[in-house]
Amino acid sequence: MKTTVLPILLLVLLLVSCSDKKPKKDLPKSEVKPQFEEILTPVEETSELRIHESKYQIPPVDESFSDKSLRIFVIKLKEIVNRKDVPGLISCLDTGIVSSWGGGMYGIQTFLEESKLDVNPEKSPFWRIMKRYLDLGGAWDNNKEIFRFPYAQCDRFFKDMDLDFDWYFTAICVSPQTIVYERPAANSKKTAILSYEVLKFTESIDGFIKIETADKEISGFVKEEQLVFSGEEHPILEKINGQWKITSFAGFD
Numbered sequence: 668m669k670t671t672v673l674p675i676l677l678l679v680l681l682l683v684s685c686s687d688k689k690p691k692k693d694l695p696k697s698e699v700k701p702q703f704e705e706i707l708t709p710v711e712e713t714s715e716l717r718i719h720e721s722k723y724q725i726p727p728v729d730e731s732f733s734d735k736s737l738r739i740f741v742i743k744l745k746e747i748v749n750r751k752d753v754p755g756l757i758s759c760l761d762t763g764i765v766s767s768w769g770g771g772m773y774g775i776q777t778f779l780e781e782s783k784l785d786v787n788p789e790k791s792p793f794w795r796i797m798k799r800y801l802d803l804g805g806a807w808d809n810n811k812e813i814f815r816f817p818y819a820q821c822d823r824f825f826k827d828m829d830l831d832f833d834w835y836f837t838a839i840c841v842s843p844q845t846i847v848y849e850r851p852a853a854n855s856k857k858t859a860i861l862s863y864e865v866l867k868f869t870e871s872i873d874g875f876i877k878i879e880t881a882d883k884e885i886s887g888f889v890k891e892e893q894l895v896f897s898g899e900e901h902p903i904l905e906k907i908n909g910q911w912k913i914t915s916f917a918g919f920d
Contacts, residue, residue, distance in 0.1 A: 716860050723865040723881035725824045725839055729804025740911035748797050753788045761912040769920035814904040819895040830881055834919045837897040838866045847887040851875035859885045
């Protein structure tokens, strides 16, 4: 009798043990512990940078598509700039193109010399500058008498701002997230985020610009590449004898 009971007892114990090893069901997502979520969270989202809000802003705009003939001209101009095509560019210039208002510098040859397009034109900084302006987009000015690139150079966007501008020391953020640094270095402490703000600046240090917001609430350093300076040279387009031409590539002087 004992020889039959023992094997049966061992079989029962084995079956009970196997029943306890059933695979566990997946927990609902709401019950999963979030210990890994912090690792996956981007650093910028967890930072406590001050997001500055101001009424002195110029959001991006591109009005070049509002006129068919202008749109065609701008598309042609972009292709010329991409090819670094000097003869093509010359065909887009007004014969009296202005290179300096205060200095009284006019004419195509003067423009080519000032833009370093007369010798080794493929190395001229003009192409990079012009491409950036065209990519930023432009806007109408002077009651649609002229068209400016980039949009941040348009006087009409400033006329309702209650500010005492010094155009030689005014800059505009052209980025929705312009980081303000405590010092002129990328590893410096980040203190705030600006978005399309009008700024006052004082100096340039190693690719950084020392700025202050128009309301004087934020100061520090921002990367130069994220700004357009109101006094710098830029293209003005006008319709001359029914054809679009670049009539000026001059700064505020």
